[in-house]
Amino acid sequence: AQSVTQLDSHVSVSEGTPVLLRCNYSSSYSPSLFWYVQHPNKGLQLLLKYTSAATLVKGINGFEAEFKKSETSFHLTKPSAHMSDAAEYFCVVSGSGGGADGLTFGKGTHLIIQP
Amino acid sequence: KAGVTQTPRYLIKTRGQQVTLSCSPISGHRSVSWYQQTPGQGLQFLFEYFSETQRNKGNFPGRFSGRQFSNSRSEMNVSTLELGDSALYLCASRSWTGGPDTQYFGPGTRLTVL
Numbered sequence: 001a002q003s004v005t006q007l008d009s010h011v012s013v014s015e016g017t018p019v020l021l022r023c024n025y026s027s028s029y030s031p032s033l034f035w036y037v038q039h040p041n042k043g044l045q046l047l048l049k050y051t052s053a054a055t056l057v058k059g060i061n062g063f064e065a066e067f068k069k070s071e072t073s074f075h076l077t078k079p080s081a082h083m084s085d086a087a088e089y090f091c092v093v094s095g096s097g098g099g100a101d102g103l104t105f106g107k108g109t110h111l112i113i114q115p
Numbered sequence: 116k117a118g119v120t121q122t123p124r125y126l127i128k129t130r131g132q133q134v135t136l137s138c139s140p141i142s143g144h145r146s147v148s149w150y151q152q153t154p155g156q157g158l159q160f161l162f163e164y165f166s167e168t169q170r171n172k173g174n175f176p177g178r179f180s181g182r183q184f185s186n187s188r189s190e191m192n193v194s195t196l197e198l199g200d201s202a203l204y205l206c207a208s209r210s211w212t213g214g215p216d217t218q219y220f221g222p223g224t225r226l227t228v229l
Contacts, residue, residue, distance in 0.1 A: 034217070043119075043205060044220040090158065102148060102160030102173055103207075103218060 002027040002093045006106035014114045019078040021109045023091030026072060033074045034092040034103070035065055044090065050074060061085070086113045116142055119208050119221035127227045133194040136224045140187050140208030146170075147189035148218060149181060152203040161204075164189050165211050193226075201228045 007022040025031060032051045036044040048059025055067045065076045074091060091106040120139045128134050140147050149161040160173040164183035181191040187208075193200055203223045209216035 036220075043222040044207075046217055046219070049217055102163060102171055103150075103158075104160070105150075105158035107157050 002029075002031065002104045004091050004093050004104055004106040006089075006091050006109050008109050009107065010110045010112065012112040012114060013081050015083055016080050019076070019081045019085065019111065021076040021089050021091075021111065023074045023076065023106060024072050025074060025091070025093045027093055032094040033065075033067060034094065035059065035063070035074075035076050036090045036092055038088045038090065038108075040087075047076070047089075081111075081113050083113050083115065086111055119206055119219055121204075121206050121221040121224050123224060124222065125225045125227075127229065128196050129229050130196055130198060132196050133192065134196060134226060136191045136204055136206075136226075138189045138191070138206030138208075138221060140189070140206075141219055144208035144210050144219070145187050146209045146211040146216075147183055147187065148207045148209075149189070149191050150205045150207065151175075152205060152223070153201075158205070161191070196228045198228050200226065202226060 003026045005024045013019055034049045035047040037047050038044050047063050048057045048065055050057045050067045058064045063078045065074055067074050088108045088110050090108050092103050094103050122137045146165040148163040150158050152158045161175055162172045162181055163170045167183045178194045183189045203225050205220050205223045207218035207220045209218045
């Protein structure tokens with residue numbers, strides 16, 4: 001069984017300041033972890049993924065995430081927020097067998113960027 | 116390469132009716148998964164198809180069904196619609212290498228049940 005907890009339902013930052021979106025996971029297997037972003041009325045876009053290679057993963061648009069097994073965390077960060085980053089972000093865990101259990105999604109974090 | 120496409124983008128149905136949604140995966144991808152997104156329950160896995168066979172199923176009633184064709188296109192059917200079926204239905208495709216493939220999502224079909 002696997003689960004994901006996104007610790008904040010809403011995060012508000014000022015443009016140009018750092019972004020931190022927190023995610024903890026639970027998995028019976030060596031997990032694959034993903035961050036997806038969803039802009040209003042759009043589908044999900046992959047930001048980055050962790051698949052047991054480097055623990056620091058770099059994604060698109062300046063985002064990165066660090067896998068910490070001891071803390072069962074996979075927090076998403078960005079050094080400087082941009083207005084276009086305003087969206088819903090989902091932390092996702094995939095089980096073994098290439099996702100045979102389907103993807104398990106966190107509840108999402110709504111990122112608000114203040115001008 | 117074209118992305119995942121879903122049709123129709125919007126649907127309005129009434130209770131008791133049935134509905135069929137369609138998904139065309141990225142060229143070369145052989146697996147298609149379906150997800151339901153609602154404000155209350157978030158994103159939930161419905162089922163996954165590979166080589167025309169359902170490989171896994173989430174915790175949804177039997178009113179939700181699907182199928183996959185030989186060209187990997189997939190359809191999802193919901194019978195006897197209920198108000199609670201109103202949701203964004205997302206389709207995702209992946210190549211199915213046996214490892215942790217990335218799933219690529221379509222824009223979704225917004226279903227409203229009146």
